[in-house]
Amino acid sequence: MLELSILGFLAEQPLHGYELKERIAALSGHVRPVSDGALYPAIKRLVAAGLLAERIEEGVSAAPRRTLSLTEAGRADLLRRLRTPKPVEISDQARFNTVLAFLRHLPDRREQAAVLRRRLDFLLEPSSFFYRGGRPVAAEEAGDLFRQGMLRVARAAGQAERAWLAEAVAELERDAVAAPEGDAVAEPERDAVAEPERDA
Numbered sequence: 001m002l003e004l005s006i007l008g009f010l011a012e013q014p015l016h017g018y019e020l021k022e023r024i025a026a027l028s029g030h031v032r033p034v035s036d037g038a039l040y041p042a043i044k045r046l047v048a049a050g051l052l053a054e055r056i057e058e059g060v061s062a063a064p065r066r067t068l069s070l071t072e073a074g075r076a077d078l079l080r081r082l083r084t085p086k087p088v089e090i091s092d093q094a095r096f097n098t099v100l101a102f103l104r105h106l107p108d109r110r111e112q113a114a115v116l117r118r119r120l121d122f123l124l125e126p127s128s129f130f131y132r133g134g135r136p137v138a139a140e141e142a143g144d145l146f147r148q149g150m151l152r153v154a155r156a157a158g159q160a161e162r163a164w165l166a167e168a169v170a171e172l173e174r175d176a177v178a179a180p181e182g183d184a185v186a187e188p189e190r191d192a193v194a195e196p197e198r199d200a
Contacts, residue, residue: 020043053069085118099115128151129151139155
């Protein structure tokens with residue numbers, strides 16, 4: 001998901017490595033912190049693959065800085081990743097949030113809806129943190145205050161997410177029907193993504 005985050009943020013604007021790290025940390029750092037030991041080798045791989053371009057900017061009073069930008073091949077790779085997320089990128093909440101953060105870059109509403117529908121289908125399958133006799137254990141059956149809490153919170157979050165996904169899929173499919181055949185909805189302006197508010 002680190003490579004998807006790199007490509008996604010650079011689709012919005014060129015960034016220095018430090019700025020890119022800050023944005024990735026704001027998106028997922030509280031769940032999966034990003035280290036220099038993971039970020040910079042990933043950037044190097046993407047540059048070597050021709051998906052990113054590097055430009056050196058001379059510093060006035062500091063060392064030269066490298067500005068990263070997305071190449072056309074990089075944009076094509078980003079769209080491919082967004083069209084066809086891996087199964088774990090649909091089932092894992094943190095990974096799916098990364099897909100969701102950049103899904104707006106897919107210009108076709110039908111393709112956006114298809115990704116959301118995959119997540120919705122996954123959430124409609126019975127599941128639990130705990131199983132008994134091969135059957136998911138419901139909160140009321142947990143027999144433990146703390147496990148019951150886990151299951152109740154997960155159930156409430158799942159209900160909210162399923163409701164939003166159903167609404168979003170319906171809206172995207174309506175937009176797709178309203179648009180002339182073959183017309184893609186314009187990609188949103190490329191701008192900086194605001195950092196989420198932190199609890200005090």
